[in-house]
Each structure stands twice: as C-alpha cells, then as structure tokens.
C-alpha cells in the first residue's frame with residue numbers, strides 16, 4: 594500500500610500520524626509526506642527564547658527566513674528517517690497563507706496524480722469558515738485537489754484521472770466510544786501506536802526549534818495519544834475520521850474488537866510510563 598500525507602507545516606505529519614506511519618513503514622508500505630508550507634514563521638520558539646536572553650547568540654537571534662526554514666527542514670528529515678517516511682516533498686509556500694489558491698490546488702493535484710497513493714492522510718477541516726486556520730486551508734486545498742485529480746483527462750491534460758481509495762482525517766478532538774453520542778461526530782478508526790510510541794517520541798524530539806522536543810513530546814503523546822488510546826482500548830493510539838464510505842462483503846468486526854476484554858483492559862492499556870521509558874536526553 595502507498596500512503597501519502599498532506600499537511601500544512603513540517604511537524605504536523607509527525608504529531609498527527611507519526612505512529613501510524615511508522616507502523617505502515619514497518620509492514621513495507623511506502624510513505625510519502627507532502628508539506629505545503631515551510632513553517633518558518635509559526636512556532637518560532639528557538640528564536641524567541643534567544644531574543645529573551647540577556648546576551649542572545651547573534652546567529653540564532655538574527656536568523657533570516659532562509660536559515661529558519663533550512664533548520665526546520667533538517668529537523669523534519671531526521672524525524673522522517675526515524676518514522677520511516679520514504680520521501681518528503683516540501684512545497685515551501687509561505688505559512689501565512691489563509692486562502693485557497695487555484696495554482697496550489699493544481700500543484701497538489703499533480704502531486705497526487707504523480708504519486709498515485711492508495712490513501713491520503715490530512716487534517717480534519719475543523720471550521721471551514723475560519724480561514725485563519727492554516728490546517729483547514731491545507732485540507733480544503735487537498736479536497737479541491739482530489740476533485741481535480743479525479744477529473745484529469747488523458748487526451749486534454751496529458752495525464753489520466755486518479756482516485757484515492759480513502760482519505761483519513763486527523764486532529765478531530767472528539768473521542769466518544771460509540772456512534773450515537775455527539776451526533777456521530779467522532780474519530781471512527783484508531784491505529785494502535787503502542788509498539789512504535791518510542792519512535793514517535795524520538796521523532797518529536799527532533800523538532801527542538803518549535804519547542805516540541807523533550808517535555809512537550811511526552812505531554813502530547815501522554816495526553817492526546819493517551820486519550821485516543823482510551824477510546825481505542827490500547828495504551829496509545831492515533832484517531833482518524835474516514836472521508837469515504839466503506840464497502841465490505843459481510844459486516845466488519847476488527848481483530849482488536851474480537852480480542853477485547855473491557856474488564857481487564859484498564860490495566861493493560863495504562864501500563865506504559867512514557868517519561869520513565871523514554872527519558873529526555875541531557
């Protein structure tokens with residue numbers, strides 16, 4: 594299977610689905626990450642911390658956009674290697690983008706048509722009216738690009754149409770454990786990332802310039818992936834919302850559901866002490 598992630602910023606791929614990507618890489622799936630913006634302006638923690646010092650390091654405090662972007666790319670590549678992402682494609686758009694741009698839709702459609710992934714992972718477009726949310730803008734771009742990739746005509750465009758099999762949306766912060774509560778708005782697919790959680794910690798530790806390393810890496814995984822894990826009945830999970838309906842030959846019940854014991858899982862899924870097992874490097 595080929596998995597393609599499409600996110601606004603360099604770290605989004607790891608924070609949202611780094612564990613899932615590691616599991617796909619481990620079973621031999623190809624993983625390609627497309628990053629729309631350079632992320633040079635957001636989460637400038639490394640630089641802001643330096644400005645606040647009495648005697649700031651001039652090279653860090655005075656870094657230009659090219660330096661910041663290059664530094665972030667280094668962080669992203671190290672994280673991608675840990676997770677097992679085969680290829681990172683960076684479009685280097687400005688991360689102040691707050692609108693749908695037709696030429697970016699075309700670029701993303703061309704990338705999708707060229708890569709021909711089986712599935713795409715991108716952010717849940719939380720509130721499409723809030724154009725200030727760059728994650729939402731990124732996903733509306735992806736959805737428009739999917740439509741365009743599906744409308745390519747070989748004799749007019751020089752390339753054939755392409756349809757992905759499924760789109761999994763991340764970062765919907767809603768975790769009821771059934772499909773009736775909250776009008777059915779929920780993550781409805783979970784990937785158990787417990788076997789690879791150390792790699793997600795290590796990958797997040799790479800994003801030092803935006804304060805995602807160390808304490809924050811552990812807090813995010815304990816809280817966000819811990820809560821998804823509670824909903825999934827495992828230590829740590831990543832949650833997804835499927836864009837397209839699924840068709841089966843018979844009614845699907847997952848192996849995890851068949852093996853689940855609700856009266857004992859509270860123990861098994863609470864065992865891992867992330868901070869003891871993956872201490873922060875000195």
Ligand SMILES: [Zn+2]
Nearest residue numbers: 601602605728
């Ligand atoms: Zn982001």
